Each structure stands twice: as C-alpha cells, then as structure tokens.
Amino acid sequence: MGLYNIFAVAGSGMSAQSVRLNTVASNLANADAAAGSPEDVYRARQVVFQAVMDGAIGGAEGGGVPVEVVGIRESQAPPRKAYEPNSPLADAEGYVYYANVNPVEQMANMISASRSYQSDVAVMNTARQLMERTLQLGRQ
Amino acid sequence: MAISFDQSIAVHVRALAVTERRAELLASNLANADTPGYKARDIDFRAALEAAGGQQGLALERSDPGHLPAASGGHGSMSVEYRVPTQPSLDGNTVDTHLEQARFAENALRYEAALTFIGGRIRGLRQAIKGQ
Numbered sequence: 001m002g003l004y005n006i007f008a009v010a011g012s013g014m015s016a017q018s019v020r021l022n023t024v025a026s027n028l029a030n031a032d033a034a035a036g037s038p039e040d041v042y043r044a045r046q047v048v049f050q051a052v053m054d055g056a057i058g059g060a061e062g063g064g065v066p067v068e069v070v071g072i073r074e075s076q077a078p079p080r081k082a083y084e085p086n087s088p089l090a091d092a093e094g095y096v097y098y099a100n101v102n103p104v105e106q107m108a109n110m111i112s113a114s115r116s117y118q119s120d121v122a123v124m125n126t127a128r129q130l131m132e133r134t135l136q137l138g139r140q
Numbered sequence: 141m142a143i144s145f146d147q148s149i150a151v152h153v154r155a156l157a158v159t160e161r162r163a164e165l166l167a168s169n170l171a172n173a174d175t176p177g178y179k180a181r182d183i184d185f186r187a188a189l190e191a192a193g194g195q196q197g198l199a200l201e202r203s204d205p206g207h208l209p210a211a212s213g214g215h216g217s218m219s220v221e222y223r224v225p226t227q228p229s230l231d232g233n234t235v236d237t238h239l240e241q242a243r244f245a246e247n248a249l250r251y252e253a254a255l256t257f258i259g260g261r262i263r264g265l266r267q268a269i270k271g272q
Binding site for chain 2 (some may be wrong): 002003005006009010012013016017020049050051063064065066067112113115116119120122123126127129130133134137138
C-alpha cells in the first residue's frame with residue numbers, strides 16, 4: 001500500500017533535520033571557543049543533504065524519495081583573530097583565534113530546520129489518519 | 141443481474157490509487173525541502189484519472205456479452221512530472237514548502253472524499269441486501 005512508504009520518507013526527513021539541529025547546537029555551544037592556532041580552533045559545521053534517488057521506495061516511477069545526510073562539512077572560512085597578548089593561549093605574535101560561528105546564521109538555520117521537522121510530523125500524522133479511515137471502510 | 145462493484149465505484153477506487161501515489165510524491169517533496177539540487181515532482185491528477193479506462197463519472201456500457209470491457213489503466217498511466225519553480229534558489233532546490241503543504245492537504249481531502257463515496261456505496265448495497 002502506497003501510504004506505508006510515506007512513513008519511511010517522512011521519518012528520514014525528521015532524522016535528517018534532527019542531525020541538522022544537532023550541528024546548530026554544537027556551533028552555538030562552541031561559538032566563543034578559543035585556540036592558539038588556526039588549525040586547532042573550532043570551525044562551524046554544516047550538514048550535507050542528499051536525496052536517495054536510486055533506492056526510491058515503492059518503485060522507480062512515482063515512488064517515495066527519502067533524504068539522507070551524506071556528511072558533515074566544516075566551514076573553510078578563516079577564523080576570527082583577536083589580539084590578546086596576555087592570554088595563555090596566545091601564539092607567538094599575541095593572537096588568539098576564535099571559532100568562525102555566526103550566531104544569526106545559526107539561528108536562521110535552526111528556525112528552518114524546525115519548520116521542516118514540523119511539516120514532516122504533520123505529513124506523518126495525516127498519513128496515519130488516512131490509513132485509519134481506510135481501515136474503517138464499510139463498517140457501520 | 142449481478143451486483144457489480146466495478147461499475148458503481150470504479151472511478152473512486154481509481155482516484156484512491158492516484159491520490160496514494162500523489163501523497164507519496166508530495167511527502168517526498170516535503171522531506172527533501174532542504175536538499176540541494178532536488179526538483180519537486182507531482183502527478184497531474186485529472187490526466188491520470190482520465191488515462192484510466194473511461195472519463196470521470198462515465199463507465200463503459202456493455203449492451204452485449206461479446207463487448208470487451210474498458211481497459212483498466214495500469215500503473216504506467218500515471219505520469220510523474222516536474223513542478224515549475226516559483227522562485228529561483230541558490231542551491232537548485234525547487235520545493236516551495238507552503239505550496240507543497242497546501243497540495244498535500246488538498247490531496248488528503250480527495251482521498252477522504254473517495255473513501256466516503258466508496259463507504260456510502262458499500263453501505264447502500266448492504267442495505268439493499270438486508271432489505272432495511
């Protein structure tokens with residue numbers, strides 16, 4: 001039955017959005033982390049989504065297409081430098097490196113992820129209601 | 141004269157199958173709303189319904205036993221098409237979440253309507269059998 005596939009598709013969407021929310025939480029928690037060199041500092045992470053086309057549920061034509069997280073990528077933007085010669089983490093020139101996390105961007109990301117999560121939950125609820133109604137077909 | 145389910149509810153059963161397929165597609169669109177490069181897809185509901193044997197609401201009348209019944213369209217008659225994007229996007233994703241949500245709600249309503257009609261027919265036939 002076609003409606004069963006919707007659970008797998010919406011479930012994959014919910015799982016992917018929760019991974020995205022996890023990375024947002026990590027980014028915000030480490031927004032002020034400092035390090036002594038550009039290699040050690042925390043870099044903002046971003047998830048990479050991909051649609052699973054070849055394994056489409058329910059057949060090739062018109063089947064459900066779930067989404068999966070293929071990887072978590074670290075941002076390559078340069079970290080923020082601050083001149084603090086008295087800090088114990090300062091390097092030879094007196095610079096301390098901070099994580100390149102933009103809080104505004106992370107909040108927007110969080111809002112978008114929670115909206116997508118909510119719409120997946122609504123899809124799942126509707127599919128469940130329709131299937132329950134189908135099971136009651138013909139009863140008095 | 142046998143009671144034929146096929147003639148009375150064929151179009152609603154067909155509508156049920158099409159709305160099921162469409163619900164899968166729309167759910168995939170919503171789940172992939174943030175996937176880069178994903179193109180939103182949909183089924184033309186009216187075209188898929190008419191691609192099945194006969195037009196909407198009219199069944200093929202057979203006045204002679206030698207007449208061949210109308211071919212009930214298989215799954216190949218439902219053509220999946222790509223939705224025209226409403227606004228350009230940076231990552232190639234063409235899913236408009238609000239549009240897809242509205243279409244999904246409308247599709248769920250069609251499914252319930254088809255279920256209601258089929259249930260009504262079944263109850264009517266059952267009443268005719270019982271004589272109440």
